[in-house]
Amino acid sequence: MLTKYWKQFKSGTDIRGVASGGVKGEEINLTDEVIEKMTSAFALWLMNFTKKDASSLTVAVGHDSRISARRIQAAVTRSLAAAGVHVLSCGLASTPSMFMTTIDLGCDGAVQITASHHPFNRNGLKFFTKNGGLDAPDIEQILLYAEKDEKPAAGTGTVETVNYMVRYCEILREKIKSGVVAADYEHPLSGFKIVVDAGNGAGGFYARNVLAPLGADVSGSQFLEPDGYFPNHIPNPENEAAMKSVCAATVAAKADMGVIFDTDVDRGGAVDAKGDEINRNRLVAIASAIALEGNAGGTVVTDSITSSGLKSYIEETLGGKHHRFKRGYKNVINEALRLNNEGVNCPLAIETSGHAALRENYFLDDGAYLVTKIIIKMAQLRTQGKTLESLLEPLAEPAEAAELRFPILEENFRECGNRIIFDLETYAKQQPGWQIAPDNREGIRISFGKGNGDGWLLLRLSVHDPLMPLNLESDTAGGNKRIASQLYTFLRTCSGVDISPLEKFIG
DSSP states (O other): OOOOHHHTEEETTTTEESSSOOOOTOOOOOOOOHHHHHHHHHHHHOOOOOOOTTTOOEEEEEEOOOOOHHHHHHHHHHHHHHOEEEEEEEEEEEHHHHHOOOOOOOOOOEEEETTTTTOTTTTEEEETTTTTEEEEHHHHHHHHHHTOOOOOOOOOEEEEEEOOHHHHHHHHHHHHHHOOOOSTTTTTTOBBBEEOHHHHHHHIIIIIIGGGGGTTOOOOOOOOOOOTOOOOOOOOOHHHHHHHHHHHHHHHOOEEEEEEEEEEBBEEEEETTOOOEEOTTHHOOOOHHHHTTTOOEEEEEETTTTTTTHHIIIIIOOOOOEEEEEESSHHHHHHHHHHHHHHHHEEEEOOOTSEEEEGGGGGEEHHHHHHHHHHHHHHHHHTTTTTHHHHHHTOOSSSSEEEEEEBBBSSSHHHHHHHHHHHHHHHTTTTTTEEEETTSSSSSEEEEETTTTTTTEOOOOSSSSSSSEEEESSSSSSHHHHHHHHHHHHTOOOOOOOHHHHHHHHH
16 A cells, blocks of 8 residues: 555656645655656566566657756656666657657657646656556556665666657658648648647647648747746646637637647647637537547547537437546546447547547547647548538537536545435435436436526546536526536535535525
């Protein structure tokens, strides 16, 4: 069992911590010593996984634009080399490209130094094998090794500088060339104007090295230069300020499309020519339309908070099947893998946060790959006199959508949260007009008919934190407040949870 000290670094399927100063009240815990122990532990784990000696292992190492990246990369590289591992030092890179080194270069493993969209002073490690990102039990085992200071015997490894991003960009360019099928094969995006917002993360390559060489006008792009302080906005497609910024830039440039990435480019979002977000349910809808081409009747796995309109779009407009599952991108991907292993045709796993994994791309959540597929679809639609907006016309979108978060006050927060969800299910069965969703696999989702809120709620446990998120959606103005008021009647009788956000919401 992990001690509290080492457990603090576990963030689902990643390792994260405070890597630099600058934020009051937060002390650095990702020290060189800690990083080296974790990396040695990964080398030991990888030896067990591959059944190889450390001296036979090759591991690629890359990082995003964070200010602590170079220090941590040096510590990771030192530790791997000290175990006898051959290290490919890849420098500034996207997270998906580091996975691709295990496929394209045959690396036994890969390490990406990133903390996704978290504040500038944070950082962390993501680990990969050719099977994809490690799962939560793997991370726990690595931390257990680190806690006990278990590591491979001393060796003498080698370090080789490799700019794999050159090859990764080439793969994306070739994908667009073969997908668009333009008269000018080398410049299939001539005549298109596309804005890229990298948020000063690692995604600036997409404008410079993928789109521009294909003939696209990327002159309206912004924040392409890496800057680990993220001075303009948080690199996060879910962040309201970030999305407003890229929407405004797309309109100002009179672009055909805008795209935005998170810091390490495993998530992406898009903007149509009118400056409207293609995000969350709209992003899932477009990704589903693309993935179901050639996969008639296929299943799309999403997280649990997708809209009712999206379900209708996938099943009625596209002819597919919608499989809601748990929040957490790795949960969604693993569910898609499970279904495929059982013989279900499942070409896409996607979370509303922007994590999208296509079967054709190793079920890797890759924001650049997703955006590439959307750009191809936009170009194809233009030849038919259509746009991305026309593709989304059948998608019914809610009049209101909201998310509230209730802190759980009890130390055993999972037990408390599960108790509240169980009691709510019992309560809901007794309420006229409340319908418990039969296809939800996380928390409890309840639908309310017209005149009674005209929408739904989903109450669940946070994947990692002592919180109970509540998602509300209604097709009628004022419906969310009506649904929330009905839920309040139940929640005010519960102990162990702070429902003040709900009280504030309903006024």
